[in-house]
Amino acid sequence: MIAAAVLTVSDRSASGVRDDAAGPVAVAALREAGFACADPAVIPDGADAVERALRDLRASGIRLIVTSGGTGVAPRDETPEGTARVIERALPGVAEELRRSGLAQTPMSMLTRGLAGVAGDALIVNLPGSPRAVAEGMPVVLSVAAHVLAQLEGEDHR
Numbered sequence: 213m214i215a216a217a218v219l220t221v222s223d224r225s226a227s228g229v230r231d232d233a234a235g236p237v238a239v240a241a242l243r244e245a246g247f248a249c250a251d252p253a254v255i256p257d258g259a260d261a262v263e264r265a266l267r268d269l270r271a272s273g274i275r276l277i278v279t280s281g282g283t284g285v286a287p288r289d290e291t292p293e294g295t296a297r298v299i300e301r302a303l304p305g306v307a308e309e310l311r312r313s314g315l316a317q318t319p320m321s322m323l324t325r326g327l328a329g330v331a332g333d334a335l336i337v338n339l340p341g342s343p344r345a346v347a348e349g350m351p352v353v354l355s356v357a358a359h360v361l362a363q364l365e366g367e368d369h370r
Contacts, residue, residue: 213246213247213248214246214247214275214276215247215248215249215272215273215274215275215276216242216247216248216249216274216276216278217249217250217253217274217276217277217278218235218238218239218251218277218278218279218280219235219252219253219255219262219265219266219269219277219279219280220232220234220252220253220255220279220281221255221257221261221262221280221281221282221341222256222257223256223257223288225281226254226255226256227256232252233343234280234281234339234340234342234343234345234346235251235252235254235280235346236251237343237346237350238252238280238339238346238350239252241346241347241350241351241354242276242278242350242354245354245357247276252280253265253269257281257282257288257289257290257291258288258294259290259291259293260294261294262279262282262290262291262293262295263295263297263298266294266298266331266336270298270331270332270334274334275333275334275335275361276334276335276357276361277334277335277336277337278336278337278339278350278353279295279326279336279337279339280339280340280346281340281341282338282341283325283326283338283339283340283341284323284324284325284340284341285323285325289325291326291338292325292327292338295327295329295336295338296327298331299327299329299330299336300330300331300332301329302327302328302329303328303329303330304328306328306337306352306353306356307326307327307328307337307338309352310324310328310337310339310353311324311326313348313352314340314345314349317344317348321340321345324338324340324345326338326339326340330360330364333361333364333365334361334364335357335360335361335364337349339353
């Protein structure tokens with residue numbers, strides 16, 4: 213089984229003011245797709261916190277990391293900035309497809325600043341923080357994850 217992780221980025225959830233409703237949605241999708249995935253980790257907003265958590269997950273051997281939250285326009289929404297410090301090669305098509313497919317549900321999807329990219333042998337994808345956005349975004353992530361991870365291991369194109 214390939215190791216995956218979900219990182220919920222939310223000041224409110226990290227402080228216990230609000231339950232994490234989105235992270236468990238991503239975990240369920242990953243488990244259903246056959247990934248080994250623990251319950252979501254919850255951290256506060258901020259680029260430094262995101263960078264640290266992503267680097268820790270990478271160091272522990274995680275191959276697929278899905279973040280939820282911190283991709284909007286609020287002052288503390290810095291998940292893309294922290295992610296940009298970790299990814300080595302951007303995959304803008306993944307982020308573009310997440311925004312495009314979200315438009316069918318809400319025009320607010322064009323406001324997400326989420327990134328996708330690779331770091332070493334891992335795929336990292338930022339999703340918005342709403343459970344609905346995560347539920348709609350996970351099929352996009354899962355549609356390419358196995359291929360990306362295989363390519364990072366040196367496999368030929370399928």
